Amino acid sequence: MKLSILVNEGPYQHQSADTAIQFTKAALERGHEIFRVFFYHDGVNNGTRFAVPPQDDRNITEQWTALAKEHDLDLVICIAAAQRRGILDENEAKRQGKDGHNMADGFRISGLGQLIEAGIQADRLVIFGD
Amino acid sequence: MAEPWEDDELEGPVRKFMYVNRRAPYGTIYALESLEVVLIAAAFEQDVTLVFMDDGVYQIKKEQNTEAIGVKNFSPTYRALEGYDVEKLYVEKESLESRGLTTEDLVVPVQVVNKDQLAELMEEQEVILSF
Numbered sequence: 001m002k003l004s005i006l007v008n009e010g011p012y013q014h015q016s017a018d019t020a021i022q023f024t025k026a027a028l029e030r031g032h033e034i035f036r037v038f039f040y041h042d043g044v045n046n047g048t049r050f051a052v053p054p055q056d057d058r059n060i061t062e063q064w065t066a067l068a069k070e071h072d073l074d075l076v077i078c079i080a081a082a083q084r085r086g087i088l089d090e091n092e093a094k095r096q097g098k099d100g101h102n103m104a105d106g107f108r109i110s111g112l113g114q115l116i117e118a119g120i121q122a123d124r125l126v127i128f129g130d
Numbered sequence: 131m132a133e134p135w136e137d138d139e140l141e142g143p144v145r146k147f148m149y150v151n152r153r154a155p156y157g158t159i160y161a162l163e164s165l166e167v168v169l170i171a172a173a174f175e176q177d178v179t180l181v182f183m184d185d186g187v188y189q190i191k192k193e194q195n196t197e198a199i200g201v202k203n204f205s206p207t208y209r210a211l212e213g214y215d216v217e218k219l220y221v222e223k224e225s226l227e228s229r230g231l232t233t234e235d236l237v238v239p240v241q242v243v244n245k246d247q248l249a250e251l252m253e254e255q256e257v258i259l260s261f
Contacts (some may be wrong), residue, residue, distance in 0.1 A: 006259075041163055080166055084159075112170040119257040120145055120176070127259065 002033045004118035008129025010042035011060040012053060017046055020128035021063055028071055036074045036118040037064075039107075041129065044082040047075070049104035061104045068106030075107045076114045147171060148179045148252065150260040151186035155205065156196060161189050162204055164261035169207075172214035179255070180211070181248065182240070183222035187229060190221075190236045208238050222248050 005024055011017040020043075024034060039046055046060055053059055068075050077087060083096070089109045093101035103109065119125045149168050155161045171178060182190055189205065196203040211219070219240040226232065226242065233240060243251065252258060 040167075041160065081163060112167055113174065115167065116147075116171045116174045116176070119147060119259075120143065120174070125257050125259075 002035050002121070002123045003027055004035045004122035004125045005037040006115065006118070006125060006127040006129075007037065007039045007043035007046060008041045008127065010045035011051065012057075013042065014129070016128040016130070017043070017060055018058075021060060021067065023126065023128070024073075025067060028067075034071070034073055035122045036076055036114065038115045038118055039075070039077045040081050040112075040115065042085070043129070044077045044085055044087045047077045047082075047104050047107040048087055048102045050102040065104050065106040073106070077103065077107050077109045078115070079109050079111055082109055144175065144177055145256040146177045146179070146254060148181060148255040148258045150181045150183065150252075150258060151189055152184040152260060153189075154185040155189040155191075155194065156199060156201060160261045161186070164259075165189075165204065165207055167259065167261075168211070168216060169214060172211075172216055175215075178216050179218040179220065179251065180216060181220045181222070181251075183225045183248070185225075185229075187221055187225050187231060187236075190219075190238055190240070191231065192235055192237050205237055211238065220248065220251065 005020060007017060007020040009016045024037060028034060046064060049061060051061055064075060067073060087103060088096065088098055088101045089103040090101045092109060149164060151161060151164055153160045168180065190208050194203050194205045219238055220243050221240045223242050223244045233242060
C-alpha cells in the first residue's frame with residue numbers, strides 16, 4: 001500500500017512524534033511504500049538539528065534523518081508552520097535575513113500543497129497527533 | 131499565493147477531502163493552521179467538506195473579540211471560503227445545541243447534521259484531516 005504520513009506534534013513533548021516514526025519504520029519493514037512524510041503544527045520541530053536531547057534518550061530527528069537516507073524518504077516540513085516556529089533551511093535563513101539555519105539532513109521545506117498532494121496520491125493518509 | 135515555494139496545481143484525480151474542526155479558535159493554533167490548509171487546498175480543486183464539531187463550532191461564532199488576548203481574530207476569513215468554492219460546511223447539531231448556539235450565531239451559512247448523519251458523511255470521504 002502507498003502511504004502518506006502526517007506528523008502534527010513535536011518531539012519529546014508528545015508521544016505521537018515517536019509513534020509516527022515507529023509506524024513509518026514498521027510500514028517500510030512490511031513492504032509498504034511511503035509516498036511522503038509531512039510535518040505540520042509543532043510537528044515541524046521534528047526537523048531541527050539543533051535539538052540536543054540527553055545522551056541516554058532517543059534522538060528523534062537523527063532517527064528520521066537515518067531512515068530517510070536508508071529508504072530515500074521524502075520528509076517535508078511545512079514552510080508556514082516552520083517560519084512561525086523558527087525552523088529554517090539555508091535558503092530561508094538567507095531570504096529572511098536570519099543568522100543561522102537549523103533544518104536537519106534529509107528534510108526539505110515546502111508548502112502545504114505538498115500535504116494535499118500526499119492526500120491525493122497515497123492510498124491512505126495516516127495522521128499522528130491529538 | 132504567488133510565493134515561490136507554493137506549488138502549482140496538480141494533475142490527478144479529484145478526491146473527497148473532509149476537514150474536521152474540533153477545537154476552540156484560540157488557546158491552541160490548530161484552528162488557525164487548519165484554516166490555512168483549507169485555503170491552500172482550495173487551489174487543488176478537490177471535493178472539499180468542512181465540519182465544525184465539539185468546541186470547533188466556536189471557530190465560526192459571530193462577534194469574536196480577541197483584543198484582550200492579543201491575538202488576531204481570524205474568524206472573518208471563514209466568510210471568504212465561499213470565494214474559494216468551499217461551500218459544503220456542516221455543523222454537528224449536538225455540539226451546537228450543547229453550547230447554547232444556533233445557526234443565527236454563526237458567521238457563515240452551514241448545514242446542521244446530527245452525529246449519525248455526520249458519521250455517514252465521514253464514511254463517504256477518502257481523506258479526513260482532523261484538527
